[in-house]
Amino acid sequence: MKIKSIGWARRSRVRKIRVRKNLVRKNWKPSVVLLVLLAGLALAGLKLTELKLTAQQLTGQKKDTPATGGDVAVIVNPQNPIDSISLADLRKIYSGEKQSWNSSLPIFVLVRAPQAREREVLLNRVLRMTESEYKQFWVRKVYSGEIQREPLALLSNGMQLEAVRAEHGAIALISAQDIHQGVKVVKVDGHLPGTAGYPLR
């Protein structure tokens, strides 16, 4: 009786396996189609990601893109007595903690508009913030009443040069190759642009 029951169980198992095999044989087409579709979607997703990355690289949105171009200089008006500045003080100026050069000369902070290399150097090397964090930071600063105005964003280095020439308390970051007459280049941590150890590059 016991042996019979084992035999029945084995037969039943074999029958089940056969049924499964038949099902697999009969229904393999939809499965393959589904797999192909999934693979296609995955490939399309990968391709889209690649395209997105390429677009970001082209527009310079990717933060990890290695910096190209030369050093970024710190410039002030020639009438400003300052010749050298520490990176910590530069950070204080660009984060609104230091707002005057001396008892009578307020600091007029200039920045380049988003996407400019000078702005990237400012965010990555000086402030260590993302663009979004920078915007939120200044909204909070101005709104709290702690500071009168956020840095003035200018569209070109030509505008920065003109603003620094016109405003005695102005400070700006500018690509060293764009420096021209009428502004003073300030040492950062004791280094001038182009020398070893210069921190803004």
Next chain:
Amino acid sequence: MYRIVMVMLLGLALFGSAPVAAQNSGPQPANPAAEAQAQQETIRALLKEVNDLKARVTALESRESAAKPTEAAKPAEQAEPKTTEAAVPAPGNLPGGAEALHAGGIKMQGFAAVTYKASDARPPEGGALLGFRPGSSGNFAVGDIDLFLTSQLTPKTLILTEIAFSEQSSGEFETDVERVLLKYDANDYLKMSFGRFHTATSYFNSVFHHGGWLQTTADRPFVVEFSDHGGMVPSQAIGASITGKIPSGKLGLNYVFEYGTASIIRPQINVPGAPEIEEHNGNEITGGLFARPDWLHGLEVGGSFYHDRISPAADGVSLGVHMEQSVASARAVYVTPKFEFLSEGFLIQHKVQETGQKFNAPAFYGLISKQINARWRPFFRFQYANASAASPLFSDISLRYGPSLGVRYDLNDYIAFKTQYDRTMRRGFSSINGMLSQLAFRF
């Protein structure tokens, strides 16, 4: 069929090649040698013009540097920085010239939010987060619509105005001039403000105003809630405020001093609809000292002391007591773009002048949040307030404490979604479970 396909292919080939042929076929020069000579002459003329312009630029530069011989300090290893087109400021390069740098006019920013609040408070509570209907298990509210206006008068002078349209529990809106300040920043050591301001009794009151978008949480901690929302600390005054740095090296000491007239009106939070308490404040004086050390950017440690005299009344009827009100506070704050830790402690004392009786109300809050993946910011807050049941001013507060747990999600630089769960334990009453979901934005 075969023929049709062949005809189609032939047609495609013809049409496909047509544009290429059109591109290749151009007007052929009649005399190629003469054409080449003409082009060379044009190039020569252009080169001459470029050289002339270069000479003129050099002459202008030498004239300018002769007038200001000490100006141009050139970077090392760059004897002559290359002049590019962008570097030569053309006339009108800076629209409006130098005057444009201090362009007047009024700059306006706005903050608003739509909030859904659910609470099981029994009996119902009023106060904090206006627009919420006491007794309702849950409803939407706009709360405060905040307009922030600034106008730069001179490089050192600014007008700052904050106007709030606050939704009341009845659903109507009230307009309130929250801040109007004439600010004069002489230098880093002396910055003066005159007008209506938020007092320096707490860090939260100084930094976060009615723009809820700036806060990580959906609501303010109870103790620093605005007085007219039921908060414990006097939040507004009219007068003068002076602040600035104290020369202290890397310690980064700052001071703040305020003298003005506060006029606080507080609702009784556990009895919605009950008459508000008008404090009839005398002139207040606030002094504060805090350090922002250089060695840890974002850290702020300090404290402040507030003092005034009050003669409270309800519904225009005096409570028959005169009190000295003092608020001592201490803070330790560490804020970076990715991390936020706020902690403030308060001791609010009311001394009845007639009897000499003192009522102390200690309170504190702590908030910690961390940015994750640029957009998410989970947070945890714990708050505590303990007022005597016999206090003439804070009997409605009694003892209340509890945690809040939530998350903020920044959809972009302008819109944030916040949701939080609050549990508030109360002395003599059942605990409150509350839920706040808020879509906060700036514009």
